[in-house]
Amino acid sequence: MRAAAGVWRWRHNPLRRTTDLVEAWVALISVVLLALAVPTAGWISAVRTDASLQRTVQAQQRLRQPATARVIRLADTPASGFTSPDPAGEQPLRRSVVARWTAPDGTARTGTVTTRRELADPGDSFRIWTDRSGRPVAPPMPPETAHAHAIAIGLLTAGLTGAFVEAARRGVVRRLVHRRYRRLDRAWDKAGPDWGRTGAGS
Template sequence: MAFRGPKVWLWRWRRNPLRRRADAVEAWVVLGAWLVTVLAGVLAGLTATRSVEDGLARERVEWRQAAARLTEKAPGTASDHPSTSSGEQVWGNVRWTAPDGSTHTGQVRVAPGSGAGTAVTIWTDPQGHLVSRPATAAQAQLRSSLIGVLVGLSAAAVPFIGGRVLCGRLERRRLSRWDTEWARFGPLWGRKTS
């Protein structure tokens, strides 16, 4: 294992007779890649977070509860203690009237054994189409934050990987030059002078 001395910050930019042009180019590539990685990740993440938050806030404002009625008896049998958890509910066919007066039908989760004509609360969009319950403000914040983080990481991966690929090419080019120089000067070291 080779001994490495104390880490010197910004060594690639310091004056040094052993510093090659390739070292300076690699230093600027690394710096540029890190800057673009951070900026792309942060900007993409913040943009995605804001977009998702705005979309979920719009849903909370536009989507409305509506009353619907079961069109037929729901499958299963009614229990003595009705439960509202989705795990103990079944799909039932419902009919409702949209704000424009048109009639719509669809399927929603209802208690097992509910009879035809039972009132069910549903959520609809402005056109009267069936939608899921909108996310609460806390749920929207969590969801938008998670999506923002994922989008930010994905966007940051592109310049990071590009920088690593470019540094790998520079390294291979540098090693190739070393091989060429070694092939030229290596045999001279074997000669003895008398």
């Protein structure tokens, strides 16, 4: 990591400039932030995201109930909602069917839902999820999926925080370098006309 390279500027020597000392402080602060603030930001973000997602999971588990649907026939039109627990990447392997199931209140319901192709023949049964009124809904999010999303958010937050710290360090160092160049230009403008002349101290 280049941020630590500025630490050598702590050394006492007659050529050390004020900007060198400032750059050393910037490097030290950057190292501390990268070591402490970055993982802390990622951890806090992951914990808060996981808590929020777990509340969502619990709410979905309370409001959504599993039911067994039985295929009546193939549907003429596609199902209007995603009701199968299969991964979204398996959508081409599903069929829309007209099925019958029992709502949480005990009433029989009939509607168009999706199921795997091997369970699309009349008489086949499969599991769906319904809301309290018996309408098909997507299955609740698994707790493991919520944990995975929270970890991903935490890593993303840590990465963005680290990038911000490094960008800030580079910005400060760039300004310091420009300041050194301006001072060097002014010194050269002052000494340049007498450079190499006898008695000019060259």
